[in-house]
Amino acid sequence: MLAPAPTIHLQSVEKVFPNGVRGLAPLDLAVGQGELVSLIGPSGCGKSTLLKLIANLHQPSGGAVRWWGEDFSAIGREGRRLSFVFQDPTLMPWSNVATNVRLPLDLDGVPRAQAEARIMPALRQVGLEHAAKRYPAQLSGGMRMRVSIARALVTRPDLLLMDEPFGALDEFTRNRLDEDMARLCARDGLTTIFVTHSLYEAAFLSSRVIVMAADPGRIHAEYVIDPGMPRDEAFRMSDAFARICRDLTALLSEVSPRRAGEEGL
Amino acid sequence: MTVSPRAIAVAAPIAVGVLVLLAWQAACRLWHIPPYLMPAPTDIGASLAANGPALLHALRSTLAVTMAALAISVAGGVLSAFLLVQSRLIETSLMPYVIIMQVTPIVAIAPLIIILVKATMPALVVCATLIAIFPIISNTLQGLRSVDPGLESFFRMHKASRLQMLLRLRIPSALPMFMAGLRISSGLALVGAVVAEFVAGTGGSSAGLAYEILQSGFQMDIPRMFAALALITVAGLVLYGATAALQRLVLRRWQAQG
Ligand SMILES: Nc1ncnc2c1ncn2[C@@H]1O[C@H](COP(=O)(O)OP(=O)(O)OP(=O)(O)O)[C@@H](O)[C@H]1O
Ligand SMILES: [Mg+2]
Numbered sequence: 001m002l003a004p005a006p007t008i009h010l011q012s013v014e015k016v017f018p019n020g021v022r023g024l025a026p027l028d029l030a031v032g033q034g035e036l037v038s039l040i041g042p043s044g045c046g047k048s049t050l051l052k053l054i055a056n057l058h059q060p061s062g063g064a065v066r067w068w069g070e071d072f073s074a075i076g077r078e079g080r081r082l083s084f085v086f087q088d089p090t091l092m093p094w095s096n097v098a099t100n101v102r103l104p105l106d107l108d109g110v111p112r113a114q115a116e117a118r119i120m121p122a123l124r125q126v127g128l129e130h131a132a133k134r135y136p137a138q139l140s141g142g143m144r145m146r147v148s149i150a151r152a153l154v155t156r157p158d159l160l161l162m163d164e165p166f167g168a169l170d171e172f173t174r175n176r177l178d179e180d181m182a183r184l185c186a187r188d189g190l191t192t193i194f195v196t197h198s199l200y201e202a203a204f205l206s207s208r209v210i211v212m213a214a215d216p217g218r219i220h221a222e223y224v225i226d227p228g229m230p231r232d233e234a235f236r237m238s239d240a241f242a243r244i245c246r247d248l249t250a251l252l253s254e255v256s257p258r259r260a261g262e263e264g265l
Numbered sequence: 266m267t268v269s270p271r272a273i274a275v276a277a278p279i280a281v282g283v284l285v286l287l288a289w290q291a292a293c294r295l296w297h298i299p300p301y302l303m304p305a306p307t308d309i310g311a312s313l314a315a316n317g318p319a320l321l322h323a324l325r326s327t328l329a330v331t332m333a334a335l336a337i338s339v340a341g342g343v344l345s346a347f348l349l350v351q352s353r354l355i356e357t358s359l360m361p362y363v364i365i366m367q368v369t370p371i372v373a374i375a376p377l378i379i380i381l382v383k384a385t386m387p388a389l390v391v392c393a394t395l396i397a398i399f400p401i402i403s404n405t406l407q408g409l410r411s412v413d414p415g416l417e418s419f420f421r422m423h424k425a426s427r428l429q430m431l432l433r434l435r436i437p438s439a440l441p442m443f444m445a446g447l448r449i450s451s452g453l454a455l456v457g458a459v460v461a462e463f464v465a466g467t468g469g470s471s472a473g474l475a476y477e478i479l480q481s482g483f484q485m486d487i488p489r490m491f492a493a494l495a496l497i498t499v500a501g502l503v504l505y506g507a508t509a510a511l512q513r514l515v516l517r518r519w520q521a522q523g
Binding site for chain 2 (some may be wrong): 056
């Protein structure tokens, strides 16, 4: 019997931008169903580029990306839904929160009544059920980002791609959303690829951390975390968590662009 | 007592206007300036009352040209912008001509248009449109290009159709720039209408305010000249106010404050 195809499979995928910049050297990566993989590494190492290749927003210069063993035309069908949360909220300023959240359902042709019924549960997941009628200009930056996440969750995605979604949030909100994310992904078996600058966030959320290096963008190391450990407040306080953070710090220092001996501030 | 900034914004300019009118009136009376040199505000008011029907008829004529030119500018300008935005090739091939149209002074081509377009009213509308259409084209074009790239990616990722892209992304994104263009354009349409009337010098039933001004000049009826001028100014202010109000209404969500 054949093993099921991985959710995402990158085979010698490479990205050279039209201006000649080598965003990514050829790399292989497979992400299985239900994994929560984070990408971490110095600025400019190609994390966003890698995520955009997976979202088909960039075309690889070489190699191939497969989704559930198929090409991108399969995306959008039942069981093949993909959501992307950008670094910026990218909301429609002319629409209120509810309409912004409904947008992907409208674009996918979900009947209006059915779509309407899914808005409030999605907003509840990010704690914004009270803000449905407000406009983006009336929200704080953190609230806008949460609307963006609700918009990604409302489609009930099978694969969630997030590019530093909580980077602009305060520590409390960020930790709370991390816990919510962990619960959500565990409950729904949601496959998630998550870009972050925070090794603590990566350590808390991931079942696997991909450490990337720059010039050219490539995978430096992979670090597996036992997915069996429940991701809650107790985990954050545990020795296991501290050890993971230490290991990740060590890995990151290997790819840090400024090593000992080079100029500092 | 505190006065709201809004009240000051209304009251202060009115106070200035009243003061200027009073000073003007006083100067004319004090120094006995004859009305054919500089009519006092009351002389202008009297002329406005005396020539009311003729002036209002002229105003209606000028406004008809203005509104027709504005309507054509909006329709034509928006269509042109959508055409130009379709491809870089179309834009690079046509944009120079749009600019040529813009930089050629309308007074210089108005006589030609008036000869080419036989009927008076359409000729005036063409002249006014040539002036008014440019801000609509350039602003709408810029607006259509100002789509948030992230949002555009989001639409593409959800395989949005061209129509969905247009209705739910491009048009709303272009709206603020379009509204700013409309505000400029409405003023220019009036300027274009008056300039075209001057050049055409048409009298008769389609005589506009410019004709009133010309005739008053020939007859040395200076108060009437000022009365016509006052009507043009008021028409311009009303147009400006109306488009500004429309802009605020349409864009209130963009600037919504918590
Ligand atoms: N559209 C583009 N054209 C040219 N070069 C690009 C483009 N997008 C990204 N790059 C380059 O590719 C490299 C990787 O960029 P990328 O945005 O993927 O980095 P990143 O790891 O997400 O960085 P950050 O953590 O700062 O977001 C950088 O050197 C960047 O300058
Ligand atoms: Mg990035």
